[in-house]
Amino acid sequence: MESFFVVGGRSLRGEVEIDPAKNSLLPILAGCILVKGEVCLENVPKYSDVMAMIKILEHLGGKVKFERGKFSNDNLIIDTRDIVYCDVPNELASCVRSSIFTLGPILGRKKIAKVAYPGGCDIGLRPVDIHISLLKQLGCKVIDKNGYIYGDASKRREGDVMLSFPSVGATENAMMFAVLGHGQVRIFNPAREPEIVDLQNFLNSCGAKISGAGSNLIVIDGVKRLHGCRYRAISDRIEAGTFMIAGAMTGEKVVIKNVIPEHNQALLSKLSKTACKIDVRDDTIIVERGGRLQSFGEVETAVYPGFPTDLQAPMCSLASICEGYSLVIESLFESRYKHIGELLKMNCDIRCKNGVCIIKGRDKIYGAEVSSPDLRGGVCLVLAGLVAEGYTTINNIELIDRGYFRLEDKLTSLGGDIKRIKCEKKVDNCS
Numbered sequence: 001m002e003s004f005f006v007v008g009g010r011s012l013r014g015e016v017e018i019d020p021a022k023n024s025l026l027p028i029l030a031g032c033i034l035v036k037g038e039v040c041l042e043n044v045p046k047y048s049d050v051m052a053m054i055k056i057l058e059h060l061g062g063k064v065k066f067e068r069g070k071f072s073n074d075n076l077i078i079d080t081r082d083i084v085y086c087d088v089p090n091e092l093a094s095c096v097r098s099s100i101f102t103l104g105p106i107l108g109r110k111k112i113a114k115v116a117y118p119g120g121c122d123i124g125l126r127p128v129d130i131h132i133s134l135l136k137q138l139g140c141k142v143i144d145k146n147g148y149i150y151g152d153a154s155k156r157r158e159g160d161v162m163l164s165f166p167s168v169g170a171t172e173n174a175m176m177f178a179v180l181g182h183g184q185v186r187i188f189n190p191a192r193e194p195e196i197v198d199l200q201n202f203l204n205s206c207g208a209k210i211s212g213a214g215s216n217l218i219v220i221d222g223v224k225r226l227h228g229c230r231y232r233a234i235s236d237r238i239e240a241g242t243f244m245i246a247g248a249m250t251g252e253k254v255v256i257k258n259v260i261p262e263h264n265q266a267l268l269s270k271l272s273k274t275a276c277k278i279d280v281r282d283d284t285i286i287v288e289r290g291g292r293l294q295s296f297g298e299v300e301t302a303v304y305p306g307f308p309t310d311l312q313a314p315m316c317s318l319a320s321i322c323e324g325y326s327l328v329i330e331s332l333f334e335s336r337y338k339h340i341g342e343l344l345k346m347n348c349d350i351r352c353k354n355g356v357c358i359i360k361g362r363d364k365i366y367g368a369e370v371s372s373p374d375l376r377g378g379v380c381l382v383l384a385g386l387v388a389e390g391y392t393t394i395n396n397i398e399l400i401d402r403g404y405f406r407l408e409d410k411l412t413s414l415g416g417d418i419k420r421i422k423c424e425k426k427v428d429n430c431s
């Protein structure tokens, strides 16, 4: 078990470089299953979710290795020419939500698949019914039994697919399933996140024929095969947003580099209400706190380009130190509130009722021993620890490592006082 030990009260200042997007790299790694060739993904952070997807590719018969490149992170070389297997067992699938993204590409390439139910952050039920529905709409036989999804795409067909909800993962599964084959597939009501566009660009770099990602209709014209390519995923808008919120909470002057500002418009508009100073330049955003923060008012999460659900928890930390009342409403995941219980231990003033959080800002919050409930809930506790009086121990930080690489190094380089400590025994003494 590992924990973060954070000493609060230090102001952040300096430069931080944002890594490529976890939520682009995960579907792109699944997309490599379709490629009969070698793919070089540049500058790949060792997010633990990426490492889990690498294990799945190797289980299927792919060869994967890191090699030094010219970027801060290594390049990842993936050779899936010899993929022979069609199954993803529970012990691999249950580690990440993105294991379900392998269903479409395995069916697309091998025509049969057996994939165990996915894992992922405990933020709601997270069913896979939309994934299953889209495959059936395209002629696949799908059986959902004993915690596995069995697919048979021998009688697949072209045509239209309608998603009942613009699910990010289901959109990505539909795109990857349709890439190899004959005829045209049109996806109606797709997700429009930037990571969907990134997946389209990656697959097209391998010879796919996809258009419309980012709009309300994606069109895929089937091709015979995909070849290898060299590709770099887009900057992680959620990591960028996390550091923007950190800068607003603590920053003397935090310079966030390698950002795509248009991907963070919803957050920027909320931060501009808090009286922090924001300067947006090309691929750089500079944030400084600038005195007493004012409440941003209300945040309700929505699908892109609405306010991202993945920044909901960090906004709760920010709201806890802004003057006045803030409303935070989570509309995408029914139980993405576990971080609130941990923030209460730090003397935050938060009430939650029927999915609405009312947060009253405080002059001071106090360090405590807290536990990461999930990836973004964990990083929200790090942000709170940075401003709390005294020190904060954050347990279960392996959940944070799913989507932030070397977080403590980046915060330390900005002047934060945060250390990764090993806990010999299980932190939970109750069991």
Ligand code: EPZ
Residues within 6 Å of the ligand: 022, 023, 026, 097, 098, 121, 124, 125, 126, 127, 128, 129, 130, 131, 132, 165, 166, 167, 168, 169, 170, 191, 309, 310, 332, 333, 334, 375, 376, 403
């Ligand atoms: C992706 O998850 C991201 N993960 C999540 O990021 C992100 O929060 C989410 O999209 C929404 O933006 C990755 O890309 C690996 P969804 P995904 O399918 O695809 C319901 C993070 O912190 N739904 O768009 O699982 C679902 O329960 C993670 O980086 C169904 O009901 O999200 C949820 O309520 C957390 N049936 C809503 O749709 C389905 O078949 C949105 O889920 C699929 C989804």
